[in-house]
Amino acid sequence: MKKFLQYSVLCFAAALILAPFIYAIIISLETVEETLTYPPVLWPSSFAAASYGKTLETAPLFSFIANSFVVSFLVMAGQLATCSLAAYAFVFLKFPGRKIWFMVFLSTMMIPWEATVIPNYFTVRSLGWLDTYQGLAVPFMASAFGTFLLRQHFRSLPQEIYEAARMDGCGRIRFFLTMVLPLSKPILMTLAVYAFLTTYNQYMWPLLITNTDNMRTVQIGLAMLQWDQGISWNTTMAGIVMVSLPTILLLLFGQKQLVRGLTSGSTKG
Amino acid sequence: MQKKRVFPLGQGVLYLLPSLLLFGMFVFYPLLDSVKLSLSYVDLMGEAAGYAGWQYYREMLSSAQFWHSLGATLLFAVYTVFPGMFLSLVLACLANWKLRGIGIFRTLFAFPLSIAVAGASMIFMMLFNPSTGVLDYFLQLFPLPAVFWLSDPNWALFSIAIIAIWRSLGFNTIVLLSGLQSIPEPLYESAHVDGASPWRIFKDITLPMLSPTLFFVFIVSVINALQTFGEINILTQGGPVDATNVMVYAIYRDAFFNQNYSYASAESIVLFLLILGLTTLEFWAMERKVFYR
């Protein structure tokens, strides 16, 4: 009985969270008229998938998705490297001005992007990085957010580990690579997923620095589907569903890893 | 044993170097540029043309719109941070139940993370639609009065907050969940042996052990709330009657539409200082209370 209650609560919460997206899927399968009826049609009559075909005609979504994957992957790898190094230093190394350096890091999160986007455009341009993967990825390879996330996690690692490592005479780098990182797999996974998804979902920066369809990323494709004056909801929603599909799959995969990483670990080392 | 002790600063900074280089190039250099712009006149293309002094800062501080924007920004943070944290904490606790198939629910709870701002905004635009939106449809079934979600100045900021909360729910839940999971099981077991009530266990074990994570989520939520832009840009453009004209949106309009780069730069600097001050304050007030092992 208790289990049944628990599952009911879980299902209810999940339904609430998913509802907007499920509705988007339903709309994407409706005909134009159905999307424009009142009371709203909550179940499409024919499951017309035509809107998906139309969507693909309007924007080369697949190649855009591929580009987004490359860029997101680069950013993810970069952030994992830079953030874990920095977070390690903030937690395990005692150096003067540590707190201030950390605030310096954090402060990078607080600068409105409007203030940085134009100078960055010129920087990337002078590097000859317009229309390249590195132009899309490199500016985002460091992240205060990621550093902060990892720092919080590292700080809750048992202190004994550090002491044990020191007694072994374990070098700092080795300690970092063989002890800290393996113990932090779940949180690294979380950061990886987050870094990937936020990069995947970028719009303004890719639009600004790319000029050819073979460098464009997926959110630009979504913008190509929209036409302000007369929104055809079904194609727009089809676009959103298609663009979100890869990230949903990634989340499924990443989440599984995350859970698995948690069950092994911790006490061993 | 540790001969590197001699250069502690160098050691530490070495690890920070990759990040610092990138930040220097893509964050601090542009910031300096903004400072310069905020003190200059600019030409049509947005390039500095002559020193203007503090003129734009004075203009800003004496403008009613600036103070209104500031108020809206802070109000928005209140609307999103606390409900958002509360909901994701509840979800994380639910997802921490030890049940068969719980992994599926964890994934479902993390779901909003995978939807981009643009996509989420478009979906909610449909839900909020004033004539045929489903939300109003359900309200009227009950029967409650229909709400003009985005065109009523009393509702708009709140409606935008709903989207922002929904979007942040996924990530916050995962992070809190991973925090919950790293609480050692023996702590709970001994509490159960002592016969402590669930509420006591939550208050005396879960909350303190979770405090580093909660602290993280809080800081990040505040910063994100103060910089929410996408939803507003797509759905309300700062309206109605400036109800959703939060600072980042005002900056965006001034920089990219109103061709008032200097003023926008001044606003950016002030917003930056505001968030910096607020975060420092939060650190000062709260990190001492955070329980690190």
Added chain:
Amino acid sequence: MKKLWYRWTAVLLLGCLLAASVGCGGQKEAAGGDGKPVKIVFWYAVGGKVGDATKELVDEFNAQHPDIQVEAVFQGDYDTAVNKLKQAIPSKSTPNVMQVYDIGTRFMIDSKAVVPVQKWIDAEKFDVSKYEKNILAYYTVDDKLYSMPFNTSTPILYYNKTMFKEAGLDPENPPKTFDEVAADADKLTQRDASGKVTRPGMALAIYGWFFEQFLAEQNSFYADNGNGRDGMAQKAAFVSPQGERILDWWADMVKKGSTANMGRKTADTQKAFVAGQTAMTIDSTGVLGDVMDGVNGKFAVGTAYLPHPADAKDGGVIIGGASLWMLAGHSDAEEKASWEFIKFMTAAKQQAKWHIRTGYFPVTQEAYDDPSLKEYEAKYPQFKLAIEQLHNTPVNHSTQGALLGVFTQARQEIEGAIEQVLNGQADTHDALQKAADKIDSAIERYNQSVKK
């Protein structure tokens, strides 16, 4: 396993650096002369089906012109595209041809980065007499045609004939004046027993463009110096009896409940109209196709002229949309190719197709001779009225539309003013005055920055 992961990252980072060093080379090649096609870049700023139609026209052009290769690049919406241009001008990476919205005209001229198409019209003695004069008038500044009109539309009144009949109104006699609209909207409004509105007679989006149109209907100016047509505008001019009358009329209907305030998005009012949630709306001619597809025979759709106050004289509608600009700083061969491209895009055959696919007006009257267009007109007789409305509009400074460097901001301020009035937070005069003050200082700043 873990080791593998590190190695991967390292390889990736290395690869990234390599790509960086390779990516620098080969940007622009000298064009023309050697038998290779001249390559030109075209930026466009429309999505959805309009973007599709644009791409299709470009493909057609490329197929028919082996010596010219046009690369069409989508640059976000109109605003974003103009912002991107602002970065491109100082870094000398402008496109050859760009689609810019109507209200960007003043900025484009002041950017000094454009070649007026008049240069090529004069050089080739190109005949523009068949182009719509009202449309050309908008883009003509100081007697020079600066850019070639491409997609143009005007606002019209859409109404639900079936609801008109039900309400005892003549479906063939739509309201023409402000008062008639208000009266009909009242009759078309449905209320429940408690008097609460269940279906408003009209839904009107808070869109600054409509305000500009209602002013032009009254032959009244938006900005001084002849709407910015006799010289750079110095001040907003809409704080006038004409301007106030628009808001009074609008606010009055909203207060009565006969007109719904659904926010700034025309997509929302359009949806309400198509779903039968309201009987009238005002929208661009460009959405007629969408409306007809959405309604799909559920009710009869009527269209009518944009309403105006009963005593308004010599007014009409302003054309909206976008035009094609030629940017400076490119080789002669490229400029010539750009001109060929622009001519192609605005020629009769293409415009006929464009009209059918998107609902925008053909910019040249020759397009109406096209058989496919005749067929389309027979299918959508509602459109005829829109063309009549355009042809019945006298060309003068108010119907030419204002030229204003800060038009995007002005529109935003007006929309804010309308919202204040509709929400009862300010009276008409104060709200307009406040908007005007802000626009005045923005104009002053703009004019200053142009002088430098």
